Amino acid sequence: MAAACTRALCKVGGGILESAAARRSGTVFSYLPGSRRAFGSGGYRSKLLTYLRTGGGAGGRVLGCAVLLGGGFGSYQTVKFRLQQHLAEEETKVSGGGGVKLTLYQYKTCPFCSKVRAFLDYHGLPYEVVEVNPLMRKEIKWSLYRKVPILMVDSDVQLNDSSVIISSLKTYLISRDKSMSDILRCYPEVKSVNDRGKEVTEYGNKYWVMLGDCEAAALYPDKGAQKEERKWRQWADDWLVHLVSPNMYRTSGEALASLDYIVREGKFGTYEGFFAKYVGAAAMFLIAKRLKSRHQLQDDVRQDLYKAVNDWVAAIGKKRKFMGGDHPNLADLSVFGVLRVMEGLQAFDDMMDNTKVKGWYRRVERAALQHEGREHMEP
Template structure:
């Protein structure tokens, strides 16, 4: 409609300029007659002077009027094209987002097990994402967020997802249902609670559930109880396996120093922060790891608890390639994400040598590949 109006205005302007009346200077019929009262001398040097101006004025007015129509039509057509292009781009952008082509930005610590879980999910599903490494000391990179933990995932620059399990469940739901992330997040309401130490903590309802309908659920979980098993082992990874990491990587002073050397090398630290973190942090975490061992009732040799947990996981997989069968499910990705933060450390070497996890672990490496391979 706007384009048609613009064309009409332009056509009128062109007809005015091409009309005989305009070319001959006789445009009186196109201009309303004006009755002028009072002395003609007020408008010129006499009657003759006034008439000469009157003969000249219609010609000029006609041309100006015609040009105005043309310019107005041109501007209108320009605005119409601009709006059409913007509308088309908006439709394409909305279509891309609805198809799962989301703009994802992950705020993380590279050596954080929960952040590693999210990366494993994103890598397996080939979802391109940008990484913002957060300084663990100052955390300036997330100063804009009320939620002060990592990981944080920003979706399309306007929806913030917190908590690794919520992030994974919500994105998996989006990949299947194609609903918007804003709609999906209503299924994971945030709630405040007070833990046994009297500290306020944030939890999320339904965080291990992928919100799909019955038909989609049967496709995603074809085997009986497979959904129930996935949720069970995702919880196990968060509630038990992750708590075995620190006591094992900070088991001795040597291991603690090696762990912090790795953390500083892979993380985002300033020169002085890195030096402080490596030596003071290693000493502090060596002490803290002893407290964690007591809190979680671990054996004196915490390696035995790690071996037991990993072998329990392998036994649950059984003869299948993955917990999810031929392809990893969300439990596979969670366990793999947590375990791989130990790579390059003594605890990881001991785990690979003294458990039956190696075959499954190598398959998970191939399934997820690396972020750089497809981003």
């Protein structure tokens, strides 16, 4: 489990011991729901090898690395979800799955990829998963966009950035008179240079579902619901996601436990397992410290996680099951997708025990597994 993500660490060991096994990469097909953009909401790169070789490099490289592995090693229960998603995929083949063929290129433990899977699962859309090797990324060498997630629609239209993927697919499911290519034009690329002198790509309107007045009124019957959804989707990308890595690797023990889980679940040789566990744990512990400083988190980063989650629950309120009311909206699915990458780790257990999120979390989980959003696919 999570072998593709951790082979980046194994490459370090391979470079030292000349292990041929550490130079393997491949494509894994799975149907696992669960689980960054290069910092906002799109996708992320693996830069751990550069970090370990250079002793840190620029802050952007450090953050990109942490986002890669901070996506949630040891997330959710593998066997249960594998079976459930396989059965769900068979079901949705019968129902038609929205009439499009979807292929998701992802890192399984990436929270942005997890957001996309939460959306696809909730709406009962069948999709094929291509697991991308985070170091070589040869599975997406055909693409100029070198991050994940990437979603291919009918092997023809390429969707980049998790929020663009979700918004454009939601638009397509409701407005069947529009082609995916036409919809994609509503989310133009905007290139800029960040404060570190690096060119970055953002996407205009990415939190908007592009609907006519009648369609928008049907989807958002309550005043202010659309604005609220956009606000919290952006919050998930700009804040919540940056709490994942510091909490997963908060202590050396937690860092070691996270990497130990990968070694036990994955198929590693002796040298691969050793370096993935010990070198990786040490590196991620140090990176988590840098992230804490970068995002001005408290000494005990759990408190930031607790506060963020409780703020989310308070925004939903006591009278609603979800932020979307009786059914999850895109904000519900996004927040759920980010949080579930920590499942199976101490950070997740602590969050469940020390916040009020558990009831909402289990309701969204159930809704996604049962594909309760299928009714929105009807023409």
